[in-house]
């Protein structure tokens with residue numbers, strides 16, 4: 001690992017640029033890339049940049065509180081680690097390093113089904129809450145076993161990803177014939193620990209992995225099945241349509257994540273922040289809404305919260321932080337965003353998270 005001068009890092013753009021300079025190209029492109037023309041990938045960020053803030057002044061902001069409470073856990077800022085696959089491409093300790101970073105940051109980490117570290121080992125690395133991101137496999141016994149192991153190792157919620165019956169066409173990975181290097185495996189999936197991903201292949205090995213092993217028939221009845229075998233809170237990740245948000249609420253889902261998988265699934269869907277107002281309206285505070293996709297600044301977080309999100313999830317920047325300096329790098333990403341959020345709150349006249357309302361959005 002290259003020695004990084006942390007003083008030269010001011011924002012998440014700096015971290016991304018440095019990470020790009022040290023990662024092998026195929027790994028950088030796997031992390032960075034989006035589907036097809038990457039229109040949604042870009043729009044996730046641009047949509048935040050186009051929103052303008054309407055600050056209030058003459059508010060006593062001498063005491064600022066960025067903390068929030070999610071499912072009974074108080075965390076220092078409404079910033080969670082999104083589930084992302086293959087942290088072993090970024091750092092030798094893989095998801096064990098990420099879990100360490102979550103401990104340092106005292107926030108919630110969502111562990112991907114496709115981690116390079118066993119969920120039990122990840123659970124041993126952290127004293128902060130962990131949620132398990134679940135992909136539903138055609139093999140229901142395997143899926144059931146993942147849920148039971150997550151329960152047993154102390155994960156406190158299941159985050160079921162519902163936007164990936166098949167993998168989006170990530171053309172960078174197709175060009176690179178993306179596979180996992182031989183030293184990395186998928187130890188959560190005992191029946192298929194990785195041979196499906198590390199073979200010689202043409203195109204992205206992940207595409208075949210998804211079409212072969214994951215369940216394309218996934219529908220609301222399957223969520224009832226998951227509900228019938230676990231008492232963990234169920235969070236659905238990948239909701240974009242207000243009607244799906246409405247069904248989720250009706251079906252007793254505990255929370256949703258408005259997400260387009262970081263622009264990696266269906267290209268040309270809008271940036272997630274564009275979707276949030278309508279979804280917040282229909283959900284009407286009945287369950288928490290989380291949002292991810294393109295969150296890179298404290299002002300992005302304040303905008304998401306103003307539009308009704310309870311918290312945001314951060315995907316790629318955590319991977320850049322891990323690449324540069326393992327747990328220290330990933331926790332640096334958290335602290336930069338928290339500090340930026342705190343400053344944005346001071347300058348908008350919102351001294352605590354609950355004071356962030358739609359009034360701080362400029363409506364022209």
Ligand SMILES: Cc1cc2nc3c(=O)[nH]c(=O)nc-3n(C[C@H](O)[C@H](O)[C@H](O)COP(=O)(O)O)c2cc1C
Nearest residue numbers: 031082083084085112161261262292293294315316
């Ligand atoms: C490299 C990478 C791997 C990902 N792997 C998963 C995954 O295994 N499961 C999942 O639900 N989402 C996965 N995602 C999507 C993220 O959870 C999240 O929705 C997205 O990264 C948020 O956008 P951002 O990267 O712009 O912050 C992945 C995203 C990236 C960039």
